[in-house]
Amino acid sequence: MNGLQDWPEPIVRVQSLSESGLPMIPDRYVKPLSDRPSSNRPENGDANIPIIDLTGLTDDETELSRSTMDQISSACRDWGFFQVVNHGVSPGLMDQARETWRGFFHLPMEIKQAYANSPKTYEGYGSRLGIEKGAILDWSDYYYLHYLPLTLKDYNKWPGSPDYCREVIDEYGKELVKLGGRIMKVLSINLGLNESHLQNAFGGENIGACVRVNFYPKCPQPDLTLGLSSHSDPGGLTILLPDHEVPGLQVRKDGRWITVKPARHAFIVNIGDQIQLQPQTQSGTLNLEPESKSFEFKVLSNANYKSVEHRVIVNSGMERLSLAFFYNPKSDIPIKPVRELVSADKPALYPPMTFDEYRLFIRLNGPKGKSQVESLKSPRCH
Numbered sequence: 032m033n034g035l036q037d038w039p040e041p042i043v044r045v046q047s048l049s050e051s052g053l054p055m056i057p058d059r060y061v062k063p064l065s066d067r068p069s070s071n072r073p074e075n076g077d078a079n080i081p082i083i084d085l086t087g088l089t090d091d092e093t094e095l096s097r098s099t100m101d102q103i104s105s106a107c108r109d110w111g112f113f114q115v116v117n118h119g120v121s122p123g124l125m126d127q128a129r130e131t132w133r134g135f136f137h138l139p140m141e142i143k144q145a146y147a148n149s150p151k152t153y154e155g156y157g158s159r160l161g162i163e164k165g166a167i168l169d170w171s172d173y174y175y176l177h178y179l180p181l182t183l184k185d186y187n188k189w190p191g192s193p194d195y196c197r198e199v200i201d202e203y204g205k206e207l208v209k210l211g212g213r214i215m216k217v218l219s220i221n222l223g224l225n226e227s228h229l230q231n232a233f234g235g236e237n238i239g240a241c242v243r244v245n246f247y248p249k250c251p252q253p254d255l256t257l258g259l260s261s262h263s264d265p266g267g268l269t270i271l272l273p274d275h276e277v278p279g280l281q282v283r284k285d286g287r288w289i290t291v292k293p294a295r296h297a298f299i300v301n302i303g304d305q306i307q308l309q310p311q312t313q314s315g316t317l318n319l320e321p322e323s324k325s326f327e328f329k330v331l332s333n334a335n336y337k338s339v340e341h342r343v344i345v346n347s348g349m350e351r352l353s354l355a356f357f358y359n360p361k362s363d364i365p366i367k368p369v370r371e372l373v374s375a376d377k378p379a380l381y382p383p384m385t386f387d388e389y390r391l392f393i394r395l396n397g398p399k400g401k402s403q404v405e406s407l408k409s410p411r412c413h
């Protein structure tokens with residue numbers, strides 16, 4: 032049904048282009064004027080997403096814990112993004128995960144090619160999103176893999192080198208699932224729900240989790256292109272380990288792009304479409320394939336958390352690497368509004384659909400701006 036067997040054109044590795052020393056980027060990577068990094072209102076240079084210290088976050092109702100939860104609540108409503116420090120994941124493991132993946136991207140091409148992905152599952156080493164022939168591409172390569180559910184976890188699809196790569200990914204995934212679970216609890220409580228509510232709505236123990244490692248090679252004309260086009264994340268929560276030395280992530284805030292200044296050993300957390308708490312807007316339709324089935328869709332509940340648009344800029348001096356960990360709903364349960372958040376004043380806006388159905392749309396189209404939730408066209412691979 033899906034025509035996803037192969038890419039529409041031969042894959043070109045952006046890293047190979049970059050390393051070839053070419054002075055100008057190929058036309059395929061030149062963005063229209065309106066999408067280029069400098070096309071928007073200049074950013075406020077000092078602005079940054081909130082940085083929240085999780086030290087005080089405990090199960091007891093202490094004042095510190097309450098204040099931390101309040102900070103998370105405001106960040107979810109105002110930004111849809113925040114950084115967390117003292118989050119419980121060891122700094123050593125964070126550095127090891129980043130450097131292990133950097134090692135992978137610096138392996139000889141023939142080793143990486145053994146893991147080349149296809150649009151059918153996206154698992155493996157990739158260089159484009161979406162299957163539209165002739166699409167303008169982003170200046171990045173990536174590696175995508177499933178961590179959960181266990182039925183999708185397949186070590187053979189994870190890189191076998193550098194040494195201990197699989198062990199490091201495993202350990203890192205374990206810690207991030209724990210952190211994701213803690214944040215889900217906070218979000219539930221902040222919404223006035225039972226602490227396990229969102230987790231249960233995501234499938235309890237059977238959540239999905241996957242990793243996308245983004246590699247942005249140096250770019251000779253960074254003003255003309257993007258490392259990753261603007262999008263919102265279709266899943267639940269994203270926990271991003273950014274490159275601590277090279278900024279690049281930009282978050283849209285009040286019509287401006289704000290460049291995130293990563294704090295040392297912080298994770299950047301953002302709300303995905305499935306948690307966006309939907310204000311009252313009109314409903315929409317997702318056309319999954321031309322002239323075929325279409326779905327009306329809906330996210331988890333009806334309040335005010337934001338799944339915010341973001342993008343990545345590149346630069347000519349330094350490569351950049353980031354690890355995005357996606358904490359997603361189980362793929363086949365219907366995602367629908369939380370009953371307690373629906374009322375006569377705030378009726379459910381859309382009938383349920385599964386995360387798999389939602390994600391299929393993403394895989395067909397590639398990143399295209401504001402989230403599916405609002406514009407119904409921001410396909411990504413997560």
Ligand SMILES: O=C(O)CCC(=O)C(=O)O
Pocket residue numbers: 243245259264271273279280341342343352353355
């Ligand atoms: O590289 C980054 O900082 C962000 C990556 C991202 O937005 C994604 O993988 O969805």
